[in-house]
Amino acid sequence: MADIQHLERIASQVRRDIVRMVHGVQSGHPGGSLGCADFFTALFFDVMDHHAQPFNMSGKGEDVFILSNGHISPVYYSCLARSGYFPVSELASFRKINSRLQGHPATHEHLPGIRVATGSLGQGLSVAVGIALAKKADGEDKHVFALCGDGELQEGQIWEAIMFAVHNRMDNLIITIDANGRQIDGDTKDIMGFGDLAPRFAAFGCEVMHMKGNDMQAVCDGLGKAKSLSGNGKPVVIVMETEMGYPVDFMVGSHEWHGIAPNDAQLESALSQLEETLGDY
Amino acid sequence: MKKYTVQNEKDTRSGFGAGLEELGNKRDDVVALCADLTGSLKMDAFAKQHPERFYQVGIAEANMMGVAAGLATAGKVPFTGTFANFSTGRVYDQIRQSIAYSGKNVKICASHAGLTLGEDGATHQILEDLGMMRMLPGMTVINPCDFNQTKAATLAIADYEGPVYLRFGRPKVPNFTDPDQKFEIGKALMLNEGADVSIFATGHLVWKAIEAGQILAEKGIDAEIINIHTIKPLDSEAILKSVSKTRCAVTAEEHQMNGGLGDSICQLLSRENPLPVEMVAVNDSFGESGKPNELMSKYGIDTVNIVEAAERVMKRK
Numbered sequence: 001m002a003d004i005q006h007l008e009r010i011a012s013q014v015r016r017d018i019v020r021m022v023h024g025v026q027s028g029h030p031g032g033s034l035g036c037a038d039f040f041t042a043l044f045f046d047v048m049d050h051h052a053q054p055f056n057m058s059g060k061g062e063d064v065f066i067l068s069n070g071h072i073s074p075v076y077y078s079c080l081a082r083s084g085y086f087p088v089s090e091l092a093s094f095r096k097i098n099s100r101l102q103g104h105p106a107t108h109e110h111l112p113g114i115r116v117a118t119g120s121l122g123q124g125l126s127v128a129v130g131i132a133l134a135k136k137a138d139g140e141d142k143h144v145f146a147l148c149g150d151g152e153l154q155e156g157q158i159w160e161a162i163m164f165a166v167h168n169r170m171d172n173l174i175i176t177i178d179a180n181g182r183q184i185d186g187d188t189k190d191i192m193g194f195g196d197l198a199p200r201f202a203a204f205g206c207e208v209m210h211m212k213g214n215d216m217q218a219v220c221d222g223l224g225k226a227k228s229l230s231g232n233g234k235p236v237v238i239v240m241e242t243e244m245g246y247p248v249d250f251m252v253g254s255h256e257w258h259g260i261a262p263n264d265a266q267l268e269s270a271l272s273q274l275e276e277t278l279g280d281y
Numbered sequence: 282m283k284k285y286t287v288q289n290e291k292d293t294r295s296g297f298g299a300g301l302e303e304l305g306n307k308r309d310d311v312v313a314l315c316a317d318l319t320g321s322l323k324m325d326a327f328a329k330q331h332p333e334r335f336y337q338v339g340i341a342e343a344n345m346m347g348v349a350a351g352l353a354t355a356g357k358v359p360f361t362g363t364f365a366n367f368s369t370g371r372v373y374d375q376i377r378q379s380i381a382y383s384g385k386n387v388k389i390c391a392s393h394a395g396l397t398l399g400e401d402g403a404t405h406q407i408l409e410d411l412g413m414m415r416m417l418p419g420m421t422v423i424n425p426c427d428f429n430q431t432k433a434a435t436l437a438i439a440d441y442e443g444p445v446y447l448r449f450g451r452p453k454v455p456n457f458t459d460p461d462q463k464f465e466i467g468k469a470l471m472l473n474e475g476a477d478v479s480i481f482a483t484g485h486l487v488w489k490a491i492e493a494g495q496i497l498a499e500k501g502i503d504a505e506i507i508n509i510h511t512i513k514p515l516d517s518e519a520i521l522k523s524v525s526k527t528r529c530a531v532t533a534e535e536h537q538m539n540g541g542l543g544d545s546i547c548q549l550l551s552r553e554n555p556l557p558v559e560m561v562a563v564n565d566s567f568g569e570s571g572k573p574n575e576l577m578s579k580y581g582i583d584t585v586n587i588v589e590a591a592e593r594v595m596k597r598k
Contacts, residue, residue: 058356107383115354117383120374126344127379130351130359137312137333137357157375160344167339 002046002220009277011041016274017078021094023267028095031257033075035180035242042219043145044079052084055112063142064131068124069149070104077101085113091281122155129161132173146175151183154192165235166205173235174226180244182255197239207234213242248273282498283473285491291428291456293449294392298323300435301360305331311439314349315362316342322362322392342367346375353385358439365394365448366407373413380444381417388438393451395535396580397485397573406568412540414446415513421445422513426487428456433464441466452573455488469516475505478591479523479530483509483542486533493587504591515545521553529557529598531590535582538562557597559590
C-alpha cells in the first residue's frame with residue numbers, strides 16, 4: 001500500500017522545485033509541470049520498479065518511463081533528482097549554459113534517467129513503443145510508461161504509434177494522457193478540439209480508463225488499476241484529468257502559465273502555497 | 282586505365298537484402314522494420330526467416346523511426362527500410378530528435394534514391410537526401426556503388442555503433458567490385474591511379490566514372506578515379522593526396538549539386554587546398570518520369586558529362 005501522506009509531501013517539494021527552477025532561469029514550463037507533479041511522484045516513488053544507480057540506458061529488467069511532452073521537463077528533472085538519478089543541487093543549473101538539464105530532456109549531455117530527446121511533440125510515444133516491443137521480444141514482464149499531453153494528440157504520429165501498439169498487442173505499455181485541456185494558444189477545445197478522448201482511444205482498440213490526476217490517492221489507485229488492466233492483449237490508456245498550474249492559485253484556470261516564468265513576487269506567493277518538506281536545493 | 286570486369290547486372294537494393302539476410306543469421310540483436318515496402322527493399326528473406334525480429338509498421342514512417350529509436354535504446358540493432366524519400370525528407374525531424382540527437386544506433390536503409398527510381402517521377406526521386414543526412418551531427422552517410430559493395434556495407438554498419446544512413450537504388454547496374462570485399466566505413470577506394478585529373482564519384486556514378494575514365498584514356502587523359510562510398514565521414518586524406526598530384530577534380534553523384542558529395546569536397550578543398558573543381562550533379566532541379574538512363578542523360582549526370590567536366594576542369598588548372 002502506498003503511503004499517500006509521504007507521497008504528498010514529496011509532491012509538495014517537487015512543486016517547489018518546479019517554480020524555483022523556472023524562476024531561477026526566467027524560462028520554462030511551470031503549468032503542465034505542476035499539474036503532473038502528483039503523477040510523476042507516484043510513478044517514481046511508488047509505482048515503477050526502477051533503478052537510479054547505476055543508470056542503465058537500456059532499461060533492461062526495469063520499468064521504463066518516457067516523457068513525450070518534453071516541455072514539462074522541470075517536474076521530470078525534480079523527480080529524477082529526488083529519486084537519486086543525479087544530485088538535487090544540479091536542479092539549479094536548469095536551462096543554463098553548460099548544464100545537463102536542457103530546456104527539453106536530452107541524452108546528449110548524459111543526464112542519468114533520460115533515454116531519448118523529446119520535446120518535438122508526438123515523437124516520444126513511438127520510442128516508448130519501441131522499448132516496450134523489445135521488452136516483449138525479450139520476454140520481460142516489466143512495463144513501459146509514457147506520458148503525452150492532450151494538445152500533443154494533434155500530432156499525427158501519436159496515432160501511428162497507437163495503431164502499431166494495438167496491432168502488436170502491446171499490453172505492457174501504459175500511456176497516460178495529461179488531459180488539462182490547455183495548450184499554448186488557449187483551450188484545447190478551441191484550438192483543435194476533438195471531443196472526448198476516451199472513445200477515440202477505445203475505437204483504436206486500447207483499454208481506456210480515467211484518473212483524477214491531482215489527488216494522490218486517486219493517482220496511486222489509478223496507476224494500480226492500469227497495471228492490473230495490462231497483460232490482456234491491449235495497450236492501456238489513462239485519461240488523466242489535471243489542472244494546469246495546480247495548486248498555485250494564480251496559475252490555475254487558464255493556459256497563461258503554460259510557458260512563462262514567475263517574477264520574484266509571484267515566486268514568493270507560489271512558495272507560500274507549497275510546503276517545503278525535503279529541503280530546497 | 283585499369284580494366285574492370287562486370288560480373289553481372291544487379292540492383293544495389295538486392296545487395297542490401299542479401300546483407301540483411303546474412304546479418305539475420307549471424308546476429309540475434311539485429312531487427313528490421315519496414316513501412317509496407319518489404320518486396321521493394323528486398324527484405325523478404327529476413328522477414329521470412331526471422332518473423333519474430335521483423336516489424337511491419339505499415340505506411341507510417343514517422344512512427345517507424347521512433348520505434349527504431351526505442352528498440353535501439355533497449356539494445357537491439359534496428360534496420361529501417363523504405364524509399365529514400367520517405368527515409369529522410371518525410372521524417373527528418375524524427376531522425377533529428379529521436380535518432381541523431383539522441384545518439385541511437387539505428388541503421389536507416391534507403392532504396393530507390395535519386396533519378397534512377399525512374400518512371401514514378403519526381404515525387405519519389407529524392408535528390409536532397411545526402412545533404413539532409415550529412416548535415417546531422419553524428420550521422421554516418423554511405424552510398425555504395427554496386428550489389429557487392431552494398432551487401433558489404435550492410436554487414437559493416439551492423440558492427441558500427443551509431444546512427445547510419447545507407448543509400449542505395451532500384452535499377453540493375455554493373456556489379457564489378459569484389460564479392461568478398463571487407464567494407465571499411467570512411468575509407469575511399471582507389472579505382473584507377475592517374476596524374477591528370479581526380480574523379481571522385483559515389484553510388485551509381487562510380488561505374489559511370491570508370492566508363493568516363495576509359496574514354497578519357499583514349500583521348501590521352503590519365504584520370505585518377507576514386508570511389509567515395511562514405512560521404513560522411515569524408516576520407517579527407519585520400520582526397521587531398523589525390524588532388525595534390527592532379528591539381529584538379531571532378532565530383533560525380535546522383536544528387537543535387539547543393540549539399541552532396543561535390544559540396545563536401547569543395548568545402549574540404551577550399552579550406553585545405555583551393556583547386557578547380559567541376560561538379561557533375563543535378564543542378565537545382567526536380568526530376569521527372571522516364572527510364573533511368575534517359576533521366577541520367579537529360580539531367581546531366583551521365584558518362585559523357587563526367588568526360589566533359591574532366592576536360593573543362595583541366596583547362597582551369
